Amino acid sequence: MTGPTIPVAQWADEQKYRQEGEEYGQKVARVAQALSDNQDHFNNFRDILKEQRFLPGGRVQAAAGSYRRVTAFNCFVMKDVPDSMEGIMDVAKEAAITMQLGGGVGYDFSGIRPRGSRIKSIGSQASGPVSFMGIMDATCKTIASAGHRRGAQMGCLRVDHPDIMEFIAAKANHDQLTQFNISVLVTDAFMEAVKTDSDFDLVFDGRTFDTVRARHLWETILRNTWDWAEPGVIFIDRVNQMNNLWYCEDISATNPCGEQPLPEYGACLLGSFNLTKYIKRVDHEGVFDWGLLEHDIPHVVRAMDNVIDETTYPLKEQETEAKNKRRMGLGVTGLGNVLGALGIKYGSDGAKAFTRKVLKLIANRCYMASASLAAEKGSFPLFDKEKYLRGKFIQKLDSDVQEAISKVGIRNSHLTSIAPTGTISLTANNVSSGIEPVFSHYYDRTIQTFDGPMVERVEDYAYREWGIKCDTADSISVEDHVGMLNAAQEWVDSACSKTCNVGESVTWEQFKDVYLQAYEGGAKGCTTFRAAGKRFGILNASASEDVVEEPEQAPDETVVEGGACYIDPETGIRSCE
Numbered sequence: 035m036t037g038p039t040i041p042v043a044q045w046a047d048e049q050k051y052r053q054e055g056e057e058y059g060q061k062v063a064r065v066a067q068a069l070s071d072n073q074d075h076f077n078n079f080r081d082i083l084k085e086q087r088f089l090p091g092g093r094v095q096a097a098a099g100s101y102r103r104v105t106a107f108n109c110f111v112m113k114d115v116p117d118s119m120e121g122i123m124d125v126a127k128e129a130a131i132t133m134q135l136g137g138g139v140g141y142d143f144s145g146i147r148p149r150g151s152r153i154k155s156i157g158s159q160a161s162g163p164v165s166f167m168g169i170m171d172a173t174c175k176t177i178a179s180a181g182h183r184r185g186a187q188m189g190c191l192r193v194d195h196p197d198i199m200e201f202i203a204a205k206a207n208h209d210q211l212t213q214f215n216i217s218v219l220v221t222d223a224f225m226e227a228v229k230t231d232s233d234f235d236l237v238f239d240g241r242t243f244d245t246v247r248a249r250h251l252w253e254t255i256l257r258n259t260w261d262w263a264e265p266g267v268i269f270i271d272r273v274n275q276m277n278n279l280w281y282c283e284d285i286s287a288t289n290p291c292g293e294q295p296l297p298e299y300g301a302c303l304l305g306s307f308n309l310t311k312y313i314k315r316v317d318h319e320g321v322f323d324w325g326l327l328e329h330d331i332p333h334v335v336r337a338m339d340n341v342i343d344e345t346t347y348p349l350k351e352q353e354t355e356a357k358n359k360r361r362m363g364l365g366v367t368g369l370g371n372v373l374g375a376l377g378i379k380y381g382s383d384g385a386k387a388f389t390r391k392v393l394k395l396i397a398n399r400c401y402m403a404s405a406s407l408a409a410e411k412g413s414f415p416l417f418d419k420e421k422y423l424r425g426k427f428i429q430k431l432d433s434d435v436q437e438a439i440s441k442v443g444i445r446n447s448h449l450t451s452i453a454p455t456g457t458i459s460l461t462a463n464n465v466s467s468g469i470e471p472v473f474s475h476y477y478d479r480t481i482q483t484f485d486g487p488m489v490e491r492v493e494d495y496a497y498r499e500w501g502i503k504c505d506t507a508d509s510i511s512v513e514d515h516v517g518m519l520n521a522a523q524e525w526v527d528s529a530c531s532k533t534c535n536v537g538e539s540v541t542w543e544q545f546k547d548v549y550l551q552a553y554e555g556g557a558k559g560c561t562t563f564r565a566a567g568k569r570f571g572i573l574n575a576s577a578s579e580d581v582v583e584e585p586e587q588a589p590d591e592t593v594v595e596g597g598a599c600y601i602d603p604e605t606g607i608r609s610c611e
Contacts, residue, residue, distance in 0.1 A: 036085050038461050040463050040464065040493075043462070051096050053100055064100070065098040068098040068099030070337060078330075079336075082333060086462045087308055087312070087326075088305060088307050091106075091305050091306075092457055093105060093107060093137070093304075097136075098344065103135065104136040107301040108303070108304050109290055109294060109302050110132050110138070110140070110348070111140040111300045112129050112141050113128070113298040114286060115166070123169075129170060129174075129187075130173050133185045135346065138290040139290070140289050140290060141189055142192075144195050147160045148160065148197045149164075163201065164200050170187060185213055186215075186290035187213055187215070188290040189217075190217050190218075190268065193221060193255075194221065194235065196244060198236065202258050205265070206258055215290055216265045217264075218266070219270040220270065223271075227249075232247075256545065260567060262567060266561045272558055273285050273295040276426050278422065278427055278428060279425075291531045293451045294529065295528060295558065298355075299352045299355040300355055300361070301347075301355065302451065304451065306455050306458065307334075308459075308462050309367065309368040309369055310496070312372075313375050324395065332399070335362075335403040336407060339407060359414050360447060363450060366452065367466070367468050370466030370467075370504055371495050371502075373385050373505070374472070374503070374504030375502060380505040381471075381510045381515065389521045396525070397526070400449040404445040404446045404449060405435070406438075407445035412443070412445070413444055413445060414445060417443055422439070451526060451529065452522055453468060454468050464493065466494065466496070466504065468531060471507045472494050472497075472504040473506060475493065475494050475503055477492055508537060510535070516551045516557075517551075519557050520557055523558060529559060531561075
């Protein structure tokens, strides 16, 4: 039997991704029909979807070929928030329209003048960027309450903004900015100042407002993360240095879970190869089918490229941006299960080597498939061959791939990303999420059904199907978590969503070193989760995910941490859906 087979997977797929009265096979046919170019492509892509070898992002599954007016893009980044009341409210309005159609949003608030600055036109003082985040927070709550999908938001602020201390502490509580994840945009200059224990200027519009010790500011960021799991850290200079479109865009924010750094009005189109479906059991041993994965990639790239032309966009600017660059983010899920099946310890040198190998294959084959599409359909409009081929990530690709791009161009500016894949992994019968290890071999989940709450025992895929107890998140050192993040980032052109679990035995000094390891190892950002921190209580309160919507009343908003992008402490699933 293909598709979701365990009850919680069937419920999740039915309630989140199918139309009313639609069976699983009908959903698969609907999506494949909407995104295929011809009968052969339809047949191949339908089979890939039916067997769940590839899992399109949840928005794609819900939107493709649907009568619903929703977008197939999971998340967007809004235009940089300007330093005017009119401009701020315009961004809030555009964000509301975007969330109403099912998209999560990210913002850069660094352009708003700091608290206390004089506003000459009205003879008053500015209240600062953190205060205006409250407008977006309230808007997101309203949209989430009215719809069937929790809103998700990311708020970013540069580390050199004068209000950075207020921003860092903005979520050191249980009830403020609950619809936001927040991240500090950390620069290379700041990291160098941290290493040398130097002074660091806080500036806005060319004026220095304050000078602080960089190491003190760094430890303030990390102390809040130690206690409250936020803010996250985005190494923004690396993001721009490694950007394939370094020549025509600047990035200053990410989507809510951080795997897609995007420019103004940028959109992320997500999907993941389910690695568990490429494991063959031979004499009770796991063997990875590299040939089948390589076969599937061109069909997937072709289908996902078609989403860009077929979907609804909340804003005209988002449509223009998407069609000018045609970026997508294809990644993997089930890695933790596959490592267990292959007898490789998660976090070991062997695990890092396998991760690099599978992601290198995906990257090179995706880029080659996109080049083939360019020969057939044309390159993305902002393609500049000479500049594009100078991109640092492009220069890492196999020589035959670079030669193909040079000869015929490329259809999509970006092709890979590692998303958290919370709900889609659940619909694939609870495979391990993204590149994460297994959180637990089984757990009991409360599901809100139309007949009331129901407790369902949910077993890890490898444990249930193969009888394998894979390495769990809490059995792995935080250093090994970071090592896996860095290994994955090496062959991903966008970014990686990865939660580095911090055990109770980890000291403060070890914790601080985690972020330096991520920075030195090439990561574009770092997120940690410490169960012993102060936020565990509210996360624990939200452990029962609304897999099936309650018929009349949405879940209590006070327990929805970070909107839809949060870590469920019962399941370990990090989700932005």
